[in-house]
Each structure stands twice: as structure tokens, then as C-alpha cells.
Amino acid sequence: MEILDKNAGYLSNFEVLQVVKEVNIELSVIKNKFSNEHMFTNTENVEKFLAEGPSAQQTPEKIKSFLQTLAKFKLKPSEKLQILNTCPMKPVDLHILVEECDTRFSDDEVEKILELVQEHFCEDAMMS
Amino acid sequence: MFQLVHMRDVIMIPPHRLGWELTKHLRDQLAIKYGNKVIYNIGLVIALFDILDMTEPVVLPGQPDVIITLEFRVIVFRPFIGEVLNGHVFKSTHEGVHVHVDFFHDILITQDCLPQDSVWQENEQVWVWKYKVEDNTHDLYIDKGEPIRFSITKEKFVDIAVDKKGQDDNKETELPYKLYAQITDPGLGLLTWWN
Numbered sequence: 074m075e076i077l078d079k080n081a082g083y084l085s086n087f088e089v090l091q092v093v094k095e096v097n098i099e100l101s102v103i104k105n106k107f108s109n110e111h112m113f114t115n116t117e118n119v120e121k122f123l124a125e126g127p128s129a130q131q132t133p134e135k136i137k138s139f140l141q142t143l144a145k146f147k148l149k150p151s152e153k154l155q156i157l158n159t160c161p162m163k164p165v166d167l168h169i170l171v172e173e174c175d176t177r178f179s180d181d182e183v184e185k186i187l188e189l190v191q192e193h194f195c196e197d198a199m200m201s
Numbered sequence: 202m203f204q205l206v207h208m209r210d211v212i213m214i215p216p217h218r219l220g221w222e223l224t225k226h227l228r229d230q231l232a233i234k235y236g237n238k239v240i241y242n243i244g245l246v247i248a249l250f251d252i253l254d255m256t257e258p259v260v261l262p263g264q265p266d267v268i269i270t271l272e273f274r275v276i277v278f279r280p281f282i283g284e285v286l287n288g289h290v291f292k293s294t295h296e297g298v299h300v301h302v303d304f305f306h307d308i309l310i311t312q313d314c315l316p317q318d319s320v321w322q323e324n325e326q327v328w329v330w331k332y333k334v335e336d337n338t339h340d341l342y343i344d345k346g347e348p349i350r351f352s353i354t355k356e357k358f359v360d361i362a363v364d365k366k367g368q369d370d371n372k373e374t375e376l377p378y379k380l381y382a383q384i385t386d387p388g389l390g391l392l393t394w395w396n
Contacts, residue, residue, distance in 0.1 A: 077208060077272065155284065
């Protein structure tokens with residue numbers, strides 16, 4: 074075994090969910106065939122974890138347009154990734170994701186970022 | 202939370218599997234070898250992401266297996282320091298609160314990383330945050346099974362492949378990968394505290 078690049082890029086929860094879903098479908102076939110139950114079973118837990126989070130409702134189109142509109146705020150890549158993964162709803166949720174949020178962003182900007190999250194990923198919540 | 206790791210490895214194909222579809226076999230072998238394993242200083246491998254390249258198969262003299270060298274990428278769980286995760290309280294000890302996410306169980310919030318004025322209740326085996334509002338004190342229990350949000354402060358890898366002969370056998374087996382977290386910042390802690 075040889076590690077060529079220990080960080081070849083971060084993945085969003087949405088992307089991981091797509092992969093583990095496929096793996097789990099394949100796995101169910103293998104399990105029927107060989108009953109080797111200990112193989113790779115953690116992917117089922119990963120799917121369970123991610124399916125409960127906001128990434129289950131996301132689509133590539135929505136993520137793309139969300140990140141395009143988010144670009145006007147000076148957020149770090151890691152902060153954007155976390156906002157995408159957790160979809161903060163309240164100002165306090167955003168403050169824990171963004172370092173020195175009070176000094177870098179005004180209250181209006183914080184509200185705008187939260188509105189963007191709502192617009193793109195919480196349609197159902199807004200309707201109810 | 203998840204990242205890609207680019208790797209190279211050698212996979213053997215035994216003769217009785219030569220009739221099988223090649224990529225399927227290679228994926229299976231990588232899954233068995235790396236799935237749900239911790240790689241030292243890399244993280245917990247979740248799944249194979251893709252196979253980038255493979256060499257021509259080679260057969261060596263005196264050996265029946267077909268050998269292929271592969272370049273591939275795997276998805277690894279390794280939250281960065283400061284990353285905020287949602288999980289559940291798994292158990293409480295005087296050491297602190299142990300939390301887990303569905304696929305990873307070794308996350309500890311040590312007692313100095315709990316909110317100030319948190320008290321260990323020995324008889325109930327639970328941590329309680331004595332939250333003061335003006336003259337009143339509210340007892341906020343950190344109960345088992347509650348959803349909790351925490352921020353990663355530290356990671357610890359232990360190279361368990363190292364031969365540790367001569368050491369005390371009764372010593373608790375060390376975990377290959379362990380995370381430490383805190384819930385002192387506003388917004389962190391049990392989700393019910395902030396709703």
C-alpha cells in the first residue's frame with residue numbers, strides 16, 4: 074500500500090451519500106450470494122447517518138446554484154462545505170460554523186446567508 | 202467530514218477467479234482490504250470512490266496468481282479540527298461524555314470541554330450543566346441517546362500495527378483513531394438546549 078495523496082479533495086455529504094447508496098445496493102446482492110456479512114457493513118451506517126441530514130434532499134442543480142450565489146460572501150472553502158453539509162437555520166447555527174462571524178459579517182449578511190440556505194434547501198420547511 | 206485519498210496498491214487474482222469480471226473482483230478485493238479500516242494518520246476508510254489506473258496484469262514464475270497494480274481513490278472519514286458534527290450521546294463517565302455518529306463511536310468530550318459549571322452526578326452517572334439565568338439555576342442533564350452537536354478539537358492516531366510485546370497484556374486495547382470534541386461554545390451541546 075502506498076499513499077499518493079493524503080488529501081485529494083474534500084467531498085460534500087451529498088456526494089458521499091450517492092456513493093454509499095450504490096455500494097449498499099451492490100452489497101445487498103453480495104450478501105445474498107455469499108452471506109459474508111462483515112464485509113463493508115459500515116457503509117449502511119454512513120447511509121443512515123447522511124439520510125437523516127439535510128444532504129438527503131439536495132440535488133446537484135440546487136447545490137450548484139447555491140454555491141454560485143454564496144460566492145459573493147467571503148467565506149472560506151471549509152466554511153462553505155460545512156454550511157452545505159449542515160444547512161444552518163438560525164444565526165447561532167451559522168456562528169459556530171464561521172470563524173469570527175461577528176467581525177467578518179454584519180447581521181444583515183448573516184440573515185442573507187441563512188435566507189439562501191432556506192431558499193435552496195428548505196422549501197418544504199418554508200411551506201409548512 | 203469526508204475526503205478523498207489517492208492510493209496505490211497491488212491486488213492478486215487467484216486462478217479460480219480468473220473467469221470473473223475483472224473490475225468487479227478488484228472492487229471487492231479493495232472493499233475487503235480497506236472497508237471500515239483505519240489507516241494510520243489518514244482516517245477511517247468508508248468506501249472505494251473510483252479506480253483511476255491499472256497496470257497490465259503480470260504473472261510471476263512459480264506463482265499462480267495474476268498481479269495487478271492499481272491506482273484508486275477512497276472516501277475517508279476524517280473531520281478537520283474545528284469541524285462541527287451532529288451525533289448522539291453514547292455514554293457518560295467521570296472522564297467526560299462519550300458521543301458517537303452512526304458509523305464512528307470513538308469521540309470523547311472531556312470534562313474540561315463541557316460547559317462551565319457542569320457537574321458529575323455519581324449516583325445517576327450523568328453530567329449536569331448548572332445553567333444560571335439571573336437568580337435561577339437550571340439543571341440541564343446530558344442524557345444518554347440525546348442528539349448533540351459538538352466541535353472537533355483534537356484527533357489521536359495510534360499505530361496498532363507496532364508490535365507491543367513485553368507490555369502489560371491487561372492494558373485496555375488502544376483505539377487506532379480517536380477524536381476529542383468540545384461543547385463550550387454557544388450553539389453547541391444538546392440540540393434541545395438551543396430550540
